[in-house]
Every structure is written in C-alpha cells, then in structure tokens.
Amino acid sequence: MIYEGIILQRNHDLAEVCLLQRRKNRYVFLPERVMELIxxxxxxxxMGQEDTESAELYIAAGGHP
Known part of the structure; x- marks a missing residue:
C-alpha cells in the first residue's frame, strides 16, 4: 500500500512520520542515503505494509508545509 506523510523527526535509520490519511504517527525504517536527503x-x-514497515520511499515534495 502507498502512504503519504510528513516527516516529523529523524535519526540514524528511523523517521517519525505523520500519516495524512490516518492522522497517526508511525516510525519508518529508511536507508541511510535517504535519511541524508529528508x-x-x-x-x-x-510503500509499506500495515503502515509500519517501509519497502521503498519516494520524496513527493520538499520544503515545509
């Protein structure tokens, strides 16, 4: 399933994401090279399973909302 969210905070390989569709916060594991960009x-x-694990990440838009 594909989810849309806003990055709230990040550290080594874990980002806290606010899911817009569900109005929940979840932690997403991301590759280090992606963490450097977000x-x-x-x-x-x-893309993830049950909105807890990410398989891939796509940056939709940069900047602050």
Missing part, C-alpha cells in the same frame, strides 16, 4: 516538514510517499 528533513522534518517534508512530505513523502512511501
């Missing part, structure tokens, strides 16, 4: 406030689209 910043809090960025909107993202990512």
């Amino acid at each position: 910043r809090p406030g960025m909107r993202i689209l990512f």
